[in-house]
Amino acid sequence: DAGVTQSPTHLIKTRGQQVTLRCSPKSGHDTVSWYQQALGQGPQFIFQYYEEEERQRGNFPDRFSGHQFPNYSSELNVNALLLGDSALYLCASSYRGIRTYEQYFGPGTRLTVT
C-alpha cells in the first residue's frame, strides 16, 4: 500500500518563474492538503482539496493555486516566484469521511528560488 508520494524531490527555480508540484494521496484517501514549511518553522496550511474543489484556504496570495484530479491526485502551482517562496512543500492526504482528519504526509518537495 503506497503512502503519499510527491514529485519532484528537489527543484531549483529562478525568481519570476512558475512551478508545479505534484502529489498522489495514500490509497483510500480523497482529500489533499498542501503546506509550506520554511526553514525552522512549522508547516503553514496553504489549501485543501476535496471532490476536485478548493475547500479551505490559508493566508496565501493568489499566486498559489491548485488542482485536484478525479483520481484524487493534486497539483500545487506557484506563479511569479519570489525568493521567500523557498521552502519545503508538503502534501498530506486524509479521508474526509472521518471527522478526526488524521493526515498522512508525503516526503515533501524542496523548492529553492534563486
Next chain:
Amino acid sequence: SQQGEEDPQALSIQEGENATMNCSYKTSINNLQWYRQNSGRGLVHLILIRSNEREKHSGRLRVTLDTSKKSSSLLITASRAADTASYFCATDAPSGGSYIPTFGRGTSLIVHP
C-alpha cells in the same frame, strides 16, 4: 499567528531519559495531534487526542490534554537516539464548518547515545 506553540524550542537529553514537550494553543479545538519530523522530511503522525480525552498512550508515548488550560504534553519515555527529530503539535481550528490543522514551530529533540 501560530495556534499551537511548543515548548521548549530545543531539548537535549541522554539516551534512556524521558523527554517532555508541551504545546499551548489559543482557541477551542476538536482534537490535537502530535507529529514527528526527521531532518526536514515529511511528517509522521504519532498520536491524536480528542478534546473529550485527557490522556492517551501509544508505546513509549504518552499524551495528555488539558482543555481548561489549552495545553497538551507529549512524554517520550526511555528515549533512544532514533527519537532525535523535531516534534510538532497540530490543533484542528474550526474554519467554515471544517477543521484546519494548524502547526506550531516545533520542539527540536536531540537524544545523545
